[in-house]
Amino acid sequence: MAKSVNRTFLLGHVGKNPEVGTTPGGTLAVNFSLATTDREKDRQGNWSDRTEWHNLVAYGRTAEVVRDYVSKGTQLFIQGKIQTRTWDDKESGQKRYWTEIFVQDLTLLGGGRGENGGSAHSNGRDDSRRSSGGSGYQRQGTEGQYSDEELNPDEIPF
Numbered sequence: 353m354a355k356s357v358n359r360t361f362l363l364g365h366v367g368k369n370p371e372v373g374t375t376p377g378g379t380l381a382v383n384f385s386l387a388t389t390d391r392e393k394d395r396q397g398n399w400s401d402r403t404e405w406h407n408l409v410a411y412g413r414t415a416e417v418v419r420d421y422v423s424k425g426t427q428l429f430i431q432g433k434i435q436t437r438t439w440d441d442k443e444s445g446q447k448r449y450w451t452e453i454f455v456q457d458l459t460l461l462g463g464g465r466g467e468n469g470g471s472a473h474s475n476g477r478d479d480s481r482r483s484s485g486g487s488g489y490q491r492q493g494t495e496g497q498y499s500d501e502e503l504n505p506d507e508i509p510f
Contacts, residue, residue, distance in 0.1 A: 360453050362406060362430040363461075364388040372419050380415040384408050386428060386453075408432070410455040421460055431457040 370384035386406045393399055408430065410418050422428065432453045441448050 358433040360430070360432050360434055362386055362388055362428075362432075362453065364406070364428065364430075366422055366424055366426045366428060367405060368424050370418050370422055372415070375411070379411050380419070381409065381411050382415040382418045383452075384418065384422065386430065407450070407452040408455050409452050410458070414455055414458060417458065417460075418455075427461040429459040429461060430455055 364386045367385035367387050370382040372380070372382050375381050386408055387403050388406065389401050389403045391399055391401055430453065432455045434451065435454050436449055436451045438447055438449050440446070
């Protein structure tokens with residue numbers, strides 16, 4: 353079988369506060385939307401913004417970070433994969449599709465339009481070196497920066 357890749361990188365702003373729930377197995381889950389904007393020039397030479405909306409879903413520890421630190425307007429860098437769920441509509445009997453980004457890693461960015469001025473990072477693993485407390489991830493002061501000993505250069509997305 354040929355090798356394939358399903359990897360998505362998004363940098364944008366959250367469109368509305370995340371919806372928090374649990375799976376039937378009791379795992380925390382969040383759904384939220386992210387807006388990305390491209391600037392393009394039309395045929396008359398005028399610049400316009402084109403916004404694309406993305407549906408995102410996160411589970412477990414990543415969902416906890418989203419629940420605790422993400423709100424409408426928060427700027428995020430997302431790494432994940434595209435997945436499509438299908439089901440049969442009970443009323444019409446038609447097959448329905450929902451395409452979303454399964455969040456595997458996220459970075460909260462400061463200076464965004466949201467109320468969140470801090471920064472946190474989650475990759476779905478328990479990485480206690482990022483926090484001084486036992487809960488896993490916490491805001492790191494008003495600047496939202498990590499000390500040099502907490503920063504792993506391999507995790508910088510650019």
